[in-house]
Amino acid sequence: MFEFAALTYGVLASIILSAAQRNRKMARPHPPLLLYTGYLLCGVSGGVAVILAYIALSQFAGG
Numbered sequence: 001m002f003e004f005a006a007l008t009y010g011v012l013a014s015i016i017l018s019a020a021q022r023n024r025k026m027a028r029p030h031p032p033l034l035l036y037t038g039y040l041l042c043g044v045s046g047g048v049a050v051i052l053a054y055i056a057l058s059q060f061a062g063g
Helices: 002-025 032-062
Strands: none
Touching: 002 032
16 A cells, blocks of 8 residues: 555656646746645645654654
8 A cells, every 4th residue: 555655656746847847948837736736745745754753753752
């Protein structure tokens, strides 16, 4: 299950970043769906980082 989620996240991030780079090179504005998906991926990354940091700190402080 984790492998599928990691693969899906990686493929989606790759598509979003390549589309944003292509739009930037062509000096075109980004479509709203691209922006929203990028912000979603950024939020998911930040949320997972906070959760993992909390787990690590709770293991360290717990004993």
